[in-house]
Amino acid sequence: MRMYICGDESQDGSDATNASEDIALSGLQPMDYRVSAEGRASFKRCRRQWDLGAITRQRLQPLDPEPFDLTRAVRDALAVYYYPGMWEWQSATVLPLVRKAFMRSIAAAPPSEHRMADLDLGTELLERYFAWAPSVDDFAPLKIETDVEALVPDIRTSDQALSTRSGERVLYADRVEMVAADANDEYWVVTHSVVPEWSGGESLLLDEAVVAACWAWEQTFLGMQVAGTIHDELLRTPPDAPEKSPTQTRTGRPGRGGLSQNEPSGGGRLLPQSERADRVEGRPASGQPIHQEVAGPLRRTRIRRRRAEIESAARQIGAEVLDMLDPGLSVYPTSSPSHCPSCVFLAPCVAMNEGEDPALELATRFRQGPLAPEYEPRLGAGGAGGRNVALPGRPPTPGSP
Ligand code: SF4
Numbered sequence: 001m002r003m004y005i006c007g008d009e010s011q012d013g014s015d016a017t018n019a020s021e022d023i024a025l026s027g028l029q030p031m032d033y034r035v036s037a038e039g040r041a042s043f044k045r046c047r048r049q050w051d052l053g054a055i056t057r058q059r060l061q062p063l064d065p066e067p068f069d070l071t072r073a074v075r076d077a078l079a080v081y082y083y084p085g086m087w088e089w090q091s092a093t094v095l096p097l098v099r100k101a102f103m104r105s106i107a108a109a110p111p112s113e114h115r116m117a118d119l120d121l122g123t124e125l126l127e128r129y130f131a132w133a134p135s136v137d138d139f140a141p142l143k144i145e146t147d148v149e150a151l152v153p154d155i156r157t158s159d160q161a162l163s164t165r166s167g168e169r170v171l172y173a174d175r176v177e178m179v180a181a182d183a184n185d186e187y188w189v190v191t192h193s194v195v196p197e198w199s200g201g202e203s204l205l206l207d208e209a210v211v212a213a214c215w216a217w218e219q220t221f222l223g224m225q226v227a228g229t230i231h232d233e234l235l236r237t238p239p240d241a242p243e244k245s246p247t248q249t250r251t252g253r254p255g256r257g258g259l260s261q262n263e264p265s266g267g268g269r270l271l272p273q274s275e276r277a278d279r280v281e282g283r284p285a286s287g288q289p290i291h292q293e294v295a296g297p298l299r300r301t302r303i304r305r306r307r308a309e310i311e312s313a314a315r316q317i318g319a320e321v322l323d324m325l326d327p328g329l330s331v332y333p334t335s336s337p338s339h340c341p342s343c344v345f346l347a348p349c350v351a352m353n354e355g356e357d358p359a360l361e362l363a364t365r366f367r368q369g370p371l372a373p374e375y376e377p378r379l380g381a382g383g384a385g386g387r388n389v390a391l392p393g394r395p396p397t398p399g400s401p
Contacts, residue, residue, distance in 0.1 A: 033164050034372050035152065035321055037174035037209055043324060048333040048352075052345050052362075056324070060362060061369040062344045068109035070118045071194045074234065075177060077102035077126055078192050081133075082141040082178055084261060091255045095130060102126055125194065125234045125297055131245035132296035134257030138250045139180035139188065141258075146176045150219035155318040162321060170325075172317050173372075176213050179226075183251075183259060186227035188302070189214050195233045201290065204231050204301050208313065214305060215313040228304040238297030245296070 033056060042050040051057045080086070080101040086094050106119050151161040152170040162170040178190040191210060207229070214226040249257025291302045323329060333349055340346060347365070348358035 031168060031371060033168040033170045034149075034173045035170065035317070035324065037172070037212065040172070040212070040317065040320060041209060043320065045339055046334040046336075046343070047329070047331045048349060049343055049345055051331045052348070055369065055371060059369045059371070060345075060366040062366055064365070065110040067342075068106070068112055068115045068118060070122050070236075071192070073102055073105035073109075073118070073122055074125065074194055075192055076105040077122075078129075079144045079178075081130075081256075082144055082180075084141050084143065087141055087256075087258070087261045091130075094256070098126065098130075099123075121236065122194075125238060128238060128245075128297045129234065132298050134249040134255070135246035136250055136293060136295045136298070136300050137256065137258040139182045139190075139258055140261055142179045142181050142187070143176075144178045146179070146217075147173070148176055148213070148216040148220040149173050150216040150314070152321050153314050153318045155315050155322065162318060162325075164325060170321055172212070172216055172321075174213050174216050176217055179217065180230070181259070182227075187224055188228055188230045189217065189226055190230040190232065192232045192234065194236055196236045198233060198235070198299055199231070201292075201301070204229075204303060205290070207231070208316065211305060211309060212313045212317060214310045215317075218310070226305070226310065228302065231301045231303070233299045233301075235297050235299075 036055060039050065039054040039056065042054060052060050077098045080098045081094065086097075102122060106115065106122070109115055149171045152172050154160040154162040164170065176189060177192065180188050180190050182188065189210060210229045210231070214229065217226055218224055249255075251257050251259060253260060289304050293300055333353070335349075340349075343349065348361045351358040351361060
């Protein structure tokens with residue numbers, strides 16, 4: 001694992017961004033320059049969208065509530081299903097709480113024509129997930145909905161972390177949905193998505209956001225190495241249910257199956273010292289790179305990630321952030337039928353394309369958001385295991401004593 005230390009001199013040649021200028025002008029201690037996973041995705045998708053919305057740029061947020069997101073509601077529910085502190089509890093106790101979490105997420109969303117339909121669909125998907133997941137779960141959940149942060153490397157040097165001209169550390173920030181440990185005490189980053197159709201194998205292999213999450217996890221919980229990623233997909237149009245759901249769990253453990261949290265000394269209980277020597281020795285010399293199985297409406301794809309792949313995520317993020325910091329960066333729109341219809345900046349963007357001034361639209365329908373990513377507090381976030389983060393300190397600000 002490569003660690004990066006903060007450079008003592010800014011070498012990025014960039015101007016401070018809008019947000020950091022605000023801080024500098026206020027005379028406050030400079031904040032860290034945080035690039036969120038969402039901001040990074042936005043930068044790669046469309047620079048105009050990123051410029052308007054990113055926390056390091058204009059950080060505009062729509063006043064209208066966010067539209068309903070079925071994947072988000074299902075994740076909220078499964079965060080309770082896999083909550084490590086309740087993993088040993090009886091299904092009869094936990095499943096009502098899972099349903100309640102789903103309903104709470106639905107209730108928090110603004111009314112829309114899709115919300116009621118998605119309520120029925122999400123309820124059905126969850127019930128079928130409860131029936132089928134025990135037949136494939138072969139792990140113990142370690143942590144869910146965990147915030148991670150990692151120093152972004154300065155790719156122009158060997159072991160230096162990137163900092164801005166004004167001395168801000170550059171951090172990559174993400175929230176990792178779930179990390180689980182298998183029978184060999186290997187760690188897996190797990191994601192759940194509701195999808196219209198199964199993703200192509202390549203798109204999961206090339207899912208750079210989840211690989212970046214593996215890297216950021218390892219940088220946050222020093223000493224842990226992530227073996228790979230598990231992608232659970234739930235079909236929006238689930239196949240007809242077979243006559244009978246499986247009655248056996250994958251591991252033979254009753255109830256929700258999986259592995260127990262109560263195995264002695266580890267197996268997913270303490271971070272990061274949970275790798276038991278006998279389990280490490282028992283690991284296969286070379287694991288299957290991709291393993292996929294379908295269970296009812298659920299498809300699980302397990303991808304073993306190579307060390308080089310996880311470590312290259314750091315270099316890629318480093319290169320992208322250098323672009324973000326470049327004062328000469330061109331900010332242009334990248335329109336596409338796949339992402340523009342759901343873009344919150346669609347109306348001002350169209351106005352700009354037509355040569356209109358979007359100021360009034362932006363002033364009346366948007367407000368300035370926070371300077372750092374803000375995630376909804378979730379049950380179990382930052383829970384069992386403790387945070388083992390030890391980021392190096394802030395580099396001295398040039399010109400300061
Ligand atoms: S509408 Fe499309 S082109 Fe315009 S800012 Fe949004 S994503 Fe970019």
